[in-house]
Amino acid sequence: MVTSPPSPAHQKVTIRDIGREGDGIGQLENGQIVFVPGTLPGEEVKLRLNDQETELLERLNDSPVRVEAGCSLAGICGGCVLQHMQDSALLDWKVARVEKALGQAGFQELPPPQRFQAAPHTRRRMDFALQRVEGGITLGLHARKGAPVDMTACLLLHPRLAALLPPLREVLGSLGALTGRGGLNVNLLDSGPDLTLETPAPLSSSDQAKLAAFAKEWDIPRISWRAGPGKPLETVAQWQPVHHQFGQTKVSPPAGAFMQATQEMEAMIAAAVIAGLPALNRKDRIFELYAGCGTLTFPLAQHGHVQAYEGHAGAIAALQAATHGTRVTGFSRDLNRQPLLPQDLKAARVVVLDPPHAGAGAQIAPLVRSEVRDVVYVSCNPQALETDLASLAQAGFEVLAWTVIDQFLWSAEVESVIVLSRDPKRIRKARKAAA
Numbered sequence: 019m020v021t022s023p024p025s026p027a028h029q030k031v032t033i034r035d036i037g038r039e040g041d042g043i044g045q046l047e048n049g050q051i052v053f054v055p056g057t058l059p060g061e062e063v064k065l066r067l068n069d070q071e072t073e074l075l076e077r078l079n080d081s082p083v084r085v086e087a088g089c090s091l092a093g094i095c096g097g098c099v100l101q102h103m104q105d106s107a108l109l110d111w112k113v114a115r116v117e118k119a120l121g122q123a124g125f126q127e128l129p130p131p132q133r134f135q136a137a138p139h140t141r142r143r144m145d146f147a148l149q150r151v152e153g154g155i156t157l158g159l160h161a162r163k164g165a166p167v168d169m170t171a172c173l174l175l176h177p178r179l180a181a182l183l184p185p186l187r188e189v190l191g192s193l194g195a196l197t198g199r200g201g202l203n204v205n206l207l208d209s210g211p212d213l214t215l216e217t218p219a220p221l222s223s224s225d226q227a228k229l230a231a232f233a234k235e236w237d238i239p240r241i242s243w244r245a246g247p248g249k250p251l252e253t254v255a256q257w258q259p260v261h262h263q264f265g266q267t268k269v270s271p272p273a274g275a276f277m278q279a280t281q282e283m284e285a286m287i288a289a290a291v292i293a294g295l296p297a298l299n300r301k302d303r304i305f306e307l308y309a310g311c312g313t314l315t316f317p318l319a320q321h322g323h324v325q326a327y328e329g330h331a332g333a334i335a336a337l338q339a340a341t342h343g344t345r346v347t348g349f350s351r352d353l354n355r356q357p358l359l360p361q362d363l364k365a366a367r368v369v370v371l372d373p374p375h376a377g378a379g380a381q382i383a384p385l386v387r388s389e390v391r392d393v394v395y396v397s398c399n400p401q402a403l404e405t406d407l408a409s410l411a412q413a414g415f416e417v418l419a420w421t422v423i424d425q426f427l428w429s430a431e432v433e434s435v436i437v438l439s440r441d442p443k444r445i446r447k448a449r450k451a452a453a
């Protein structure tokens with residue numbers, strides 16, 4: 019068969035790497051870097067190029083780690099951008115991302131990492147997009163570019179939440195307040211699913227009655243509402259107490275609270291943090307920054323007195339309300355506007371920090387200038403990790419242990435726990451144990 023050479027608008031490219039959004043990365047003949055969704059390193063692809071975008075026409079070979087994606091929405095729904103990759107290869111890639119971030123931060127000598135990966139059907143937190151469409155609503159995650167994709171299947175969601183999707187679609191579709199786009203945060207707590215709804219128009223009394231009936235029928239202790247992200251929250255229906263256990267302590271998380279995405283990986287994060295603590299005596303204080311409503315705080319309190327700092331008013335109120343009889347003191351503090359200064363950190367034997375996606379920002383410089391010698395850093399973003407830890411590397415900290423947690427299976431997200439110290443004795447001991 020005679021094949022015509024590719025036209026100038028068509029080009030063959032070999033995928034060399036995976037980018038931080040999960041797309042394959044290749045290079046055009048003119049040197050331009052292109053991102054090709056759904057492709058893996060080693061695959062040769064034929065692309066159509068125009069000014070606006072690059073379109074994948076054909077994949078000419080398969081990577082040895084390519085697998086058939088199991089979900090009928092793979093490639094359409096924006097939730098799983100790497101479901102076509104073997105799980106073990108995906109975890110290897112995530113470990114390599116964290117290793118690269120640590121290397122670029124300045125840590126050359128690293129012990130072997132610990133690594134964990136979430137199982138399917140364990141996701142207990144999800145932010146859904148809602149959109150009014152003809153005849154009902156779409157309830158799902160956004161496509162890579164564009165509108166939400168109706169979640170008619172999901173291999174990630176916990177079965178308790180997956181079972182709620184059809185009745186939720188029905189009740190939300192019947193609300194007059196959902197006139198256009200909206201949102202729904204779902205957290206599966208010990209007390210049951212906790213729902214926070216956002217609609218463009220306020221809920222009418224008939225909408226509220228429908229949601230209250232739905233809550234009872236589907237055993238949902240609380241449904242809250244707000245006009246949009248950051249807007250004040252109102253409780254629409256609550257007919258049972260809301261609670262969740264962290265360590266040995268029961269907390270009542272606020273609506274829309276930050277929760278680790280799966281219970282099993284939360285336990286791995288907590289275990290890695292606790293294993294990373296230096297030897298503590300009764301008087302020692304653990305300073306915990308970005309504590310949320312206590313996920314790590316209460317497990318940590320079994321090992322020392324915890325001073326927990328958090329900027330979200332609802333989260334710190336929930337944490338403070340649960341401290342009775344524990345060794346925890348909670349402080350409401352915006353650590354960007356008012357970071358803990360070296361003198362504030364004098365009492366800290368160890369600092370545990372779990373900052374948001376953007377990293378610890380203004381808190382890093384005073385931490386480096388303080389006398390704190392032991393730090394455990396929990397990260398959900400390798401880029402921010404690299405930026406923050408570069409300052410610690412320069413200040414003489416070394417990595418004693420690191421753990422990579424693939425909590426957001428089939429996505430490009432990666433979590434890690436990094437144990438650092440600038441105590442020469444502890445560093446020597448860790449090196450000896452690793453040898």
Ligand SMILES: C[S@@+](CC[C@H](N)C(=O)[O-])C[C@H]1O[C@@H](n2cnc3c(N)ncnc32)[C@H](O)[C@@H]1O
Nearest residue numbers: 308309310313328329330352353354372373374
């Ligand atoms: C990744 S979450 C970790 C929460 C908690 N450690 C957990 O595992 O559930 C980051 C936390 O940092 C808090 N946060 C974000 N910016 C902050 C700031 N400027 N000051 C204090 N806390 C902040 C958020 O409210 C959130 O609770």
